[in-house]
Amino acid sequence: MTDDRILLELKSISKSFGPTAVLEGIELAVRDGEFITILGPSGSGKTTILRMIGGFTQPSGGEILLEGRDITGLPINRRPFNTVFQDYALFPHMTVAGNVSYGLMVRGRPRREIARKVSEALDLVQLGPLADRYPAQLSGGQRQRVALARALAARPRVLLLDEPFGALDKNLRLDMQIEVKRLQRELDITTIMVTHDQEEALTMSDRIVVMSNGRIEQVGTPDEIYGRPATAFVSILKSMCPKTQTSLCRSYCCGHPTELPTGPSANLGITSRNSPMRDTFSSSRTFVAVTDRKVSL
Ligand SMILES: Nc1ncnc2c1ncn2[C@@H]1O[C@H](COP(=O)(O)OP(=O)(O)O)[C@@H](O)[C@H]1O
Numbered sequence: 257m258t259d260d261r262i263l264l265e266l267k268s269i270s271k272s273f274g275p276t277a278v279l280e281g282i283e284l285a286v287r288d289g290e291f292i293t294i295l296g297p298s299g300s301g302k303t304t305i306l307r308m309i310g311g312f313t314q315p316s317g318g319e320i321l322l323e324g325r326d327i328t329g330l331p332i333n334r335r336p337f338n339t340v341f342q343d344y345a346l347f348p349h350m351t352v353a354g355n356v357s358y359g360l361m362v363r364g365r366p367r368r369e370i371a372r373k374v375s376e377a378l379d380l381v382q383l384g385p386l387a388d389r390y391p392a393q394l395s396g397g398q399r400q401r402v403a404l405a406r407a408l409a410a411r412p413r414v415l416l417l418d419e420p421f422g423a424l425d426k427n428l429r430l431d432m433q434i435e436v437k438r439l440q441r442e443l444d445i446t447t448i449m450v451t452h453d454q455e456e457a458l459t460m461s462d463r464i465v466v467m468s469n470g471r472i473e474q475v476g477t478p479d480e481i482y483g484r485p486a487t488a489f490v491s492i493l494k495s496m497c498p499k500t501q502t503s504l505c506r507s508y509c510c511g512h513p514t515e516l517p518t519g520p521s522a523n524l525g526i527t528s529r530n531s532p533m534r535d536t537f538s539s540s541r542t543f544v545a546v547t548d549r550k551v552s553l
């Protein structure tokens with residue numbers, strides 16, 4: 257359950273690579289138990305934020321606080337976070353069990369504890385019977401589960417997910433979205449996910465952070481983002497996609513320009529009505545797509 261306690265804070269975070277500034281003025285407070293999604297087009301700086309939280313790269317300016325304590329300079333292995341990378345980054349020469357135990361071994365946990373936690377983590381993702389297989393002997397979905405089990409084995413305070421479903425085909429992606437959300441609820445684990453997929457963000461998140469060009473455009477619940485867009489950019493997210501002819505383009509970096517349709521009611525539509533995720537995660541929300549032209553309801 258989300259509570260109002262702030263677990264993690266990004267304060268005035270900026271990041272430059274050489275002379276190029278890629279992030280500026282990033283302010284974000286993540287609540288304990290929250291599922292928060294960073295949504296933005298390719299190149300907007302999502303992965304860079306996640307990597308800074310995980311400790312894989314240092315901010316050029318600003319601070320990262322965990323329960324009020326400055327962890328900006330803390331090395332990766334001293335942060336109670338774990339990451340599922342976009343390509344899973346499994347060790348090909350290690351078995352499933354070996355991959356899942358790796359983080360615990362690096363942290364110097366006793367052998368008996370490691371065995372128990374690995375077995376629990378594999379049970380969580382229903383991979384117990386495949387513990388002795390190697391990554392090359394697994395399907396894409398199974399590899400994703402291994403990466404998830406590896407990240408969850410140490411029960412991190414924060415789970416970081418970078419486009420975790422990007423490599424899966426559509427049906428499997430939906431299954432895994434449901435699975436990840438179930439685990440997040442069951443384990444009550446604060447989760448920060450990065451995606452460019454609006455529907456994924458909409459259906460899985462307690463709050464969404466909309467990014468564009470290295471800046472945060474808006475932070476809010478799915479209802480707030482879709483009901484009261486703070487900027488033109490956020491409202492454009494919801495305009496008609498000429499490719500899918502739906503009011504909500506699944507992936508707004510699909511390469512198709514989103515032109516704002518004209519007419520007061522042209523772009524009024526309920527989004528995600530048929531999404532299987534919708535029934536699973538939200539019972540009463542109604543998402544209405546509007547443009548930055550005012551539409552009365
Ligand atoms: N190690 C790096 N060196 C130079 N530029 C980088 C590096 N990592 C990311 N960038 C640049 O930073 C910007 C944001 O990248 P990234 O955070 O990966 O975006 P996203 O995950 O939203 O697609 C991009 O323009 C990218 O080219």
Ligand SMILES: [Mg+2]
Binds near residue numbers: 302303
């Ligand atoms: Mg990325």
